[in-house]
Amino acid sequence: GVYSTNDEIKNCYAIGGVITGGSYIGGIVGQVTAAADFDGCTYENNAPATATVTGPTLHNGSASTAGAYIGGIAGEVSGAASFDDCHVKNATVTFTTPASNTSYWKYTGGAFGYIHNASATVGAAEACTLESTTVTAHHYSGGFVGYLNGGSVSNCTITGLSYSGWNYSGGFVGQIEAGSINSCTVAGNTVQSVNATVGGFAGMINGGELDGCSTSLQMGDADHKIGTNAGGFAGRITADVNINDCHSSGHVFSGGGTVGGFAGDISNGTLSSCSSLGNVTAKGYMGGFVGITQTTASSFTGCNVGDESHNPSLTQTADAGNYFTGGFIGNCQIGSSFRNCNVKATIVMPDNAVKGIGGFVGHTFTARPSFENCKVLAGSVVNAKANWVGGFAGYTEAGGTFETCTSAANVNASASGVQYVGGFVGYAVGTDSDDKFENCGATGTVAGCQHVGGFVGIANGETFSGSYYEGSSVSASYSGASAFLGGFLGDTPSSDAGKATSFANCHVGDGTNTVIVSSESGQRVGGFVGQNYNANFDKCYVQNTNVSGSTNTGGFVGVQYGMIEKSWVAGGTVTASGNQTGGFTGYLDKAELKNSYSTATVEGGTYSTVGGLVGIMTNQATTKITNCYASGSISGTGSNIGGIVGNAYSSGTITKCISWYTSLSLAGTGTATQTSCYSGQTDTILYQATTLGWDFSTIWNEVDPPTLK
DSSP states (O other): OOOOOOOOSOOOEEEEEEOOOOOSSSSSSEOOOOEEEEEEEEEEETTSEEEEEEOOOOTTTBOTTOOEEEESSSEOOOOSOOOSSSSSSSOOEEOOSSOOGGGGGGEEESEEEEEETTTTESSSSSEEEEESSSOOOEEEEEEEEEEEEEEEEOOEEEEEEEEOSSSSEESSSEEEEEEESSSSSSEEEEEEEEEEEESSSEEESSEEEESSSOOOOSSSTBBBBBBBSSSSSSSOOOSSSSESOEEOSSOOOOOSSSSESEEEEEESSSSOOOEEEEEEEEEEEEEEEEEEEESOOOEEEEEEEOBTBBBOEEEESSSOOOOEESSSEEESSOOOEESSSSSSOOOOOOOEEEEEOESEEEOOOOSSEEEEHHHHHHOOOEOOOOSOOEESSSTTTTTTTEOOOEEEOEEESTTTEEEEEEEEEEEOOOOOOOTTEESSSEEEEEEESEEEEEEEEEEEEEESSSSSEOOEEEEEEBBBTTEESSSEEEEOOOOOSSSOOOOEEEEEOOSOOOOOEEEBSSSSSEEEEESSOOOEEESSSEEEEEEESSSESSSSSSOOOOEEOOOOOESSSEESSOOEEESSSEESOOOEEOOOOOOOOOOOOOOEEEEESSSEEEEEOEEEEEEEEOOOEOOOOOSSSSSSSEEEETOEEEEEEEEEEEOOOOOEEEEOOSSSOSSSSSOOHHHHHHHHHTTTTTTSSSSSSSSEE
């Protein structure tokens, strides 16, 4: 019953028998209140006998509200006791739900119901085990410990576990409030729970530390899905706890809420070197590692989803809505940090319209989270049928910092009407210059419908520097004027013009392999950006890229409404079936193109307006081309074909530009003002640029043909 002396209990066995009581029920001891040592004790079913611990039995229709305290070894440990080489084998530990008094429905464990002494130890000197045991319980219940509020549990293993619980249920422990669990493992069949806060190892982690623990339990099944806050390792992590080198590999099935391959909800944790390898099938905020972070920032270092041998499948079962889904995290609602974390996973969207899908993170919101040296690895796939889709991030709603992060995921989101699709981020919205993408890259294939970019679908208020797209193809399935397709960026919006969006030292293409940017029937297509309203571009470039579209197609930008300078297109082709095609810009309006060049081959459609640099420049005084050159071959039909611009309306200006063609005039048609320009092939482009007074000290390299510094 109650053990209250500081003695040693060695090599004791309880073989078979049914133990039933009201509370404090244990296979070896009901309650331990002293610093006793239990060594070599076993509770075991040895056929034909049965070993069953069951409770509670209600006396006079009532029971203590403190809890039932049921365990295969001990119901409650409140003393500084130690347990070594203790075992539960082939047993059944059952909580029999009373008809009333729900506060009594708690503290059941396969080995211990409740441990709450800071000096209590389990497995410190020699491991304890639980084998082929069935645990059926309710609140605060676990395969090994129901509730840990102090003490340490080490080197313990569970094999062949069958577990069914309710709230705050875990394959190893129901809830951890204080104490530590080290080097413990769980293997068995499934965890079944029809309610919330359930994990393959721990239901709720609200304190303490965990190190070197793992679980391979399956969470529910296709016909019996777990409720909200479900994770392959933990249901919820809600306090400032340290979790290191912990792992989950079981399939998680959930019918709703926040769900993750490792944890459903993490709201204040420090996690390092942890991993999730199992599939996730869920409805709600879902991540391959964690469903949501909220309330208080958490940090993740060296944590992974999948590996060389595992490519988890993440299947979102919601019909529609903003159920953000990510390969690592679904919804990041607070300024958490992610360092050196990797994902290798496949995101599956059945016939639904769930928004916000990312290879690493579905959605970021408030307090500027940070991502550094995180990767979505080759072999990953992002499938989606609704808006905000990215190979790394779906929707960065309130900014964040992304540094040296990459995605090699293939992005498939070409269904009709799907908008904001990017090889790295679908929709990027920032608040100031601290919201940035720095030295990040995308290398997978990208297929979308509208507002599609090799790196970002649409950008508003972010800073991009040193970032790139070096994949093989970017495509938009839309047919018409609003494809907005770019090798790096689909579009910058016309609204919120006050938000500063800038691109510096970003590029498309690796210089060796060819990139295909294609929307055969779509308009506003560019090798770098489909349409630019208000962003600034500095030292950005496109190389070895073949661009094809309908109307308004350019080697760098399809439609240009904002300043672009010190940028270039090197090699590749620009092919259009429609009108207004340029080696750099298809349509230039109320903006300036300055200190830039194109060497792309330009092929215009029938009766098209074709320019080596710009297809058409509009009749606006602010439409300017300055200190630029074009030297790639040009072909097309009709009279609107020029070395620099196909059609140059009268109010525009062309200054100090070089058209390196003998058979074409600088402008095919139009009467824009031309000042100090050259058209022909006398001497070298370098010679002509020097004659025109180009700046070779700070802008241009003094080589032939000139390149930008």
